[in-house]
Amino acid sequence: MAEFHEISPNASAGAKTLNWIDNRFPLSALFKAHMSEYYAPKNFNVWYVFGVLSLLVLVIQIVTGIFLVMHYKPDAALAFGSVEYIMRDVPWGWMIRYMHSTGASAFFVVVYLHMFRGLMYGSYRKPRELVWLFGCGIFLALMAEAFMGYLLPWGQMSYWGAQVIVNLFSAIPFIGPDLALLIRGDFVVGDATLNRFFSFHVIAVPLVLLGLVVAHIIALHEVGSNNPDGVEIKADKDANGIPRDGIPFHPYYSVHDIFAVSVFLFVFTAIVFFAPEMGGYFLEYNNFIPADPFQTPLHIAPVWYFTPFYSLLRAVTTELMYVLMACVVLAAALSLLKGRMPAVFKAVIGGGAVVVLAMMLSIDAKFWGVVAMGGGVVILFFLPWLDNSPVKSIRYRPDWHKYFYAVFVVDFLILGYLGTLPPSPLFSRVAQVGTLFYFAFFLLMPWWSRIGTFKPVPSRVTYTAH
Amino acid sequence: MTTMGLTKKILSSVLLACALGTSALANVGGPAWDKAPNRINDMGALQNGAKLFVNYCLNCHSAAFMRYTRLTDLGLTQEQIKSNLLLTDAKIGETMKAAIDPKQAKAWFGNTPPDLTVIARSRAGANGTGADYLYTYMRTFYRDEAKQTGWNNLVFPNVAMPHALWELQGSRRAVFEEVEVHGQKVHEFKGFEQITPGTMTPAQYDSAVADLVNYMQWMAEPVQTSRKTVGVWVLAFLALLSVLTWKLNKAYWKDVR
Numbered sequence: 124m125a126e127f128h129e130i131s132p133n134a135s136a137g138a139k140t141l142n143w144i145d146n147r148f149p150l151s152a153l154f155k156a157h158m159s160e161y162y163a164p165k166n167f168n169v170w171y172v173f174g175v176l177s178l179l180v181l182v183i184q185i186v187t188g189i190f191l192v193m194h195y196k197p198d199a200a201l202a203f204g205s206v207e208y209i210m211r212d213v214p215w216g217w218m219i220r221y222m223h224s225t226g227a228s229a230f231f232v233v234v235y236l237h238m239f240r241g242l243m244y245g246s247y248r249k250p251r252e253l254v255w256l257f258g259c260g261i262f263l264a265l266m267a268e269a270f271m272g273y274l275l276p277w278g279q280m281s282y283w284g285a286q287v288i289v290n291l292f293s294a295i296p297f298i299g300p301d302l303a304l305l306i307r308g309d310f311v312v313g314d315a316t317l318n319r320f321f322s323f324h325v326i327a328v329p330l331v332l333l334g335l336v337v338a339h340i341i342a343l344h345e346v347g348s349n350n351p352d353g354v355e356i357k358a359d360k361d362a363n364g365i366p367r368d369g370i371p372f373h374p375y376y377s378v379h380d381i382f383a384v385s386v387f388l389f390v391f392t393a394i395v396f397f398a399p400e401m402g403g404y405f406l407e408y409n410n411f412i413p414a415d416p417f418q419t420p421l422h423i424a425p426v427w428y429f430t431p432f433y434s435l436l437r438a439v440t441t442e443l444m445y446v447l448m449a450c451v452v453l454a455a456a457l458s459l460l461k462g463r464m465p466a467v468f469k470a471v472i473g474g475g476a477v478v479v480l481a482m483m484l485s486i487d488a489k490f491w492g493v494v495a496m497g498g499g500v501v502i503l504f505f506l507p508w509l510d511n512s513p514v515k516s517i518r519y520r521p522d523w524h525k526y527f528y529a530v531f532v533v534d535f536l537i538l539g540y541l542g543t544l545p546p547s548p549l550f551s552r553v554a555q556v557g558t559l560f561y562f563a564f565f566l567l568m569p570w571w572s573r574i575g576t577f578k579p580v581p582s583r584v585t586y587t588a589h
Numbered sequence: 590m591t592t593m594g595l596t597k598k599i600l601s602s603v604l605l606a607c608a609l610g611t612s613a614l615a616n617v618g619g620p621a622w623d624k625a626p627n628r629i630n631d632m633g634a635l636q637n638g639a640k641l642f643v644n645y646c647l648n649c650h651s652a653a654f655m656r657y658t659r660l661t662d663l664g665l666t667q668e669q670i671k672s673n674l675l676l677t678d679a680k681i682g683e684t685m686k687a688a689i690d691p692k693q694a695k696a697w698f699g700n701t702p703p704d705l706t707v708i709a710r711s712r713a714g715a716n717g718t719g720a721d722y723l724y725t726y727m728r729t730f731y732r733d734e735a736k737q738t739g740w741n742n743l744v745f746p747n748v749a750m751p752h753a754l755w756e757l758q759g760s761r762r763a764v765f766e767e768v769e770v771h772g773q774k775v776h777e778f779k780g781f782e783q784i785t786p787g788t789m790t791p792a793q794y795d796s797a798v799a800d801l802v803n804y805m806q807w808m809a810e811p812v813q814t815s816r817k818t819v820g821v822w823v824l825a826f827l828a829l830l831s832v833l834t835w836k837l838n839k840a841y842w843k844d845v846r
Contacts, residue, residue: 165845204653204654207654207706207707208654210810210812211654211655211656211659211811211812212656217810217812217816218816218819221816370845374841375841375842375845378834378837378838378841378842379838379842381834381837381838382831382834382835382837382838384834385827385830385831385834385835386831388827388830389824389827389828389831392820392823392824392827393820393824395820396816396817396819396820396823396824397817397820400710400713403713403714408710408711408712408713408714408719409711410711411707411708411710411711411809412703412711413704588842588843588845588846589839589842589843589845
């Protein structure tokens with residue numbers, strides 16, 4: 124606890140006020156710790172703006188959300204009409220609504236880019252594992268938030284999207300049907316579902332999201348930011364204990380981020396005012412038809428940000444199960460033959476493989492599709508322990524690692540695109556190959572990330588003055 | 590390879606994926622839609638469309654989120670709306686209800702006629718805008734004695750709605766020809782034949798439908814023209830702000846070595 128600090132009676136009113144506050148709340152100390160004396164590496168590139176942009180979009184979503192809730196009616200009979208009321212009769216309601224709907228998509232754009240930055244520069248490696256884990260938690264909460272928010276306009280896609288996704292839970296053996304019932308609060312998606320999703324969307328999940336964001340930033344400021352070179356700037360400090368390659372976050376990165384925010388807002392508002400539907404990707408055309416429980420749309424597609432994971436779900440068919448079983452057998456055989464470990468471990472692996480195979484044979488492929496979709500997200504949590512590369516940053520990895528990352532990005536985009544389309548024989552096959560690659564990329568990472576000729580990592584960051 | 594190289598590589602992959610995407614989108618089927626003339630800024634056309642809408646559509650359909658007063662956005666006065674466009678006993682501040690009782694409508698047509706407020710937004714798709722769909726739909730009704738209503742439609746086969754504008758267009762029959770495609774016999778549409786003339790020439794009819802669908806496009810989002818006007822100012826401001834913040838950023842970073 125800080126000493127009570129007396130200030131000269133001749134000090135300015137501002138200094139007196141600040142002193143009064145600082146004696147009761149660590150305002151200056153917090154500002155120093157997180158802004159003016161928080162040293163960030165000076166070699167950040169454009170990839171480093173997406174964190175602050177995520178924060179900006181979060182604020183946009185909360186503020187616009189507050190105003191939408193003032194006019195929205197969470198009632199199956201009134202919800203669709205209340206959204207149109209906001210679009211037509213509430214002054215500037217259309218702008219608030221378009222900001223919120225565009226904000227949902229923008230959130231995923233900046234978060235996906237933010238995560239990819241982490242992947243490229245190894246930002247999840249020691250000692251930043253918890254930063255990454257909190258971040259993955261944010262991503263998961265964001266998906267829940269977006270999914271439940273999408274039901275609220277009560278259009279056909281809202282309704283049937285929720286119906287399809289909640290029904291997935293009923294594929295879980297034993298507890299599935301009851302779990303789905305618990306989520307819906309009814310036997311089909313209905314008024315009860317709308318009310319609980321509304322409650323989760325405006326209170327529960329945002330609280331979790333905010334808590335995780337605070338934890339993410341506290342953890343980050345504790346360990347300090349990574350950088351495109353993957354060099355620990357804290358390893359080289361000057362006489363005052365300040366990292367030689369560090370620069371105070373404020374004012375250097377605050378002015379940097381204000382510029383990034385201006386450019387982002389330019390793109391964001393261009394969409395809000397000129398293309399709020401974004402060709403049916405941000406606002407699906409079918410969602411302008413009120414929800415009708417008796418009329419299933421021909422093609423039910425989730426919004427674009429869920430489609431890569433939706434593709435993983437659809438890819439797991441009875442056919443693909445045989446391929447997956449072959450993979451399990453191969454993995455078990457390899458670890459038994461090649462692995463150097465005690466006989467007990469080998470017995471556990473062999474026994475485990477037999478149990479998994481038995482489950483794969485006895486439980487419907489639909490369930491394994493759900494496992495693939497969930498696993499596609501959950502596997503991200505393990506990244507810090509899957510990556511065995513001796514260097515953090517992609518810059519000092521073998522060239523073929525870069526190509527491999529590029530293929531992963533293309534694979535993710537293809538899965539995302541295919542997830543928006545109705546299933547067809549050719550595209551389903553492509554999605555299956557894409558799914559296998561997606562999981563191979565992560566599950567085989569402990570092996571491939573060690574291989575190749577790594578380049579020497581410099582002791583200082585590479586920086587050229589602008 | 591530097592990070593810029595990687596960024597470029599990823600960008601080119603994204604572009605490639607987009608290129609693949611558009612070519613795949615082009616394959617999404619259904620009969621082609623005619624392009625509706627764009628008259629969204631033509632107040633005369635929109636007013637004429639509104640007149641057609643209240644006269645022909647509102648008998649059976651509602652536009653339950655569209656207030657009559659909003660028609661003032663089309664340059665009409667409250668008096669003009671009251672005397673020319675308010676055909677039911679509704680007040681001018683109320684929304685557009687159907688003249689027909691929805692229960693009767695369901696009994697007659699087998700379906701409750703859908704609300705039309707945002708129909709133009711909901712019908713957009715890979716083949717074109719919602720206006721394109723409606724423009725094609727209202728111009729491809731034909732006589733079909735096999736149907737209960739006596740009418741059928743090219744883009745909406747077995748449609749429950751009879752041709753509401755038949756007096757204007759007259760009645761036509763569709764000529765189909767049996768052709769072989771990939772070894773399968775299919776009926777290919779060859780063209781329409783006029784049976785009885787309407788009160789309008791085909792060109793007049795097309796123009797009237799264009800006015801109607803432009804009105805429906807406008808009604809689906811009355812703010813669509815003014816939001817673009819606001820957008821220009823907002824973008825101009827943000828462009829200026831970006832320049833200033835870029836200068837600010839540069840000023841701070843110029844001494845960092």
